[in-house]
Amino acid sequence: MKSDIQIPEVENVFLAAVQEWNDDFMEKVWYVYLVNDSDFQLDSVMVVSKAFGTIDGEMKKTSLLRHAFVEIPPVSVVKIEMVEKSVLVLNNEFMVTFFIGNTLYDKKYIFKSHSINEDFVEEVPILFVDGVIVK
Numbered sequence: 001m002k003s004d005i006q007i008p009e010v011e012n013v014f015l016a017a018v019q020e021w022n023d024d025f026m027e028k029v030w031y032v033y034l035v036n037d038s039d040f041q042l043d044s045v046m047v048v049s050k051a052f053g054t055i056d057g058e059m060k061k062t063s064l065l066r067h068a069f070v071e072i073p074p075v076s077v078v079k080i081e082m083v084e085k086s087v088l089v090l091n092n093e094f095m096v097t098f099f100i101g102n103t104l105y106d107k108k109y110i111f112k113s114h115s116i117n118e119d120f121v122e123e124v125p126i127l128f129v130d131g132v133i134v135k
Contacts, residue, residue: 010107012038015094016124017083017116018131030083030116034096036072037125042098045069047080053090053113062087072098077126088116109134 014035022029032049036042046068052061065081072078083092091113097106111134121130 008103008105010096010105012036013042013096013098013105013107014133014135015080015096015109015111016077016127016131016133017111018124018127018129019118022082029085030088032080032083032092032094032111033077033124033127033131034069034072034080035077035124035126036074038100039074040100041074042072042100043070045072045078045096045098047097048095049081049093051087051090051092055089060090062090075126083111083116089113092116 014037016033016035017030018033019028019030034045034047046066049065049067050062054060067080069078080094092111094109095106096109097104099105111132116132120132122133123129124131124133
C-alpha cells in the first residue's frame with residue numbers, strides 16, 4: 001500500500017534570505033523570498049513558518065505564521081516575510097505546499113540557527129542579489 005503512494009520531488013523551488021534596508025527600523029533586516037526557478041506556475045501556495053531552538057539552555061519557539069498566494073508565475077519570486085533579528089539564533093522552518101497542475105507538492109525548508117548571516121551569502125537566481133539560499 002505504501003509503495004502505491006507517489007510523493008513528487010520539489011525541483012527548482014527554493015527559499016532565499018536577503019538583507020534589505022528597512023525604513024521603519026532604520027537598519028538592514030533579513031527578508032525571506034520564495035523563488036520559483038521552474039518553468040511551471042505554482043498554484044494555491046501555502047507557506048507556514050516558525051522558529052525553534054535553544055537560547056541559554058532554554059527551549060524557545062515562535063508562533064506559526066501562515067501566508068497564502070493564489071499563484072506564483074514561472075521564473076519569479078515572492079516576498080514571504082521579514083525575519084526578526086532575535087530569531088536568527090533559532091532554526092527557522094518554512095513548510096511550503098503548492099500545486100503544479102493537479103499534483104500536490106510540499107517541502108520543508110530549514111535555515112539552521114546562525115545560518116542567516118553575511119558569511120553564507122551567494123547570488124540568488126532571478127533576484128540577482130546576495131542572499132542565503134536553502135534548497
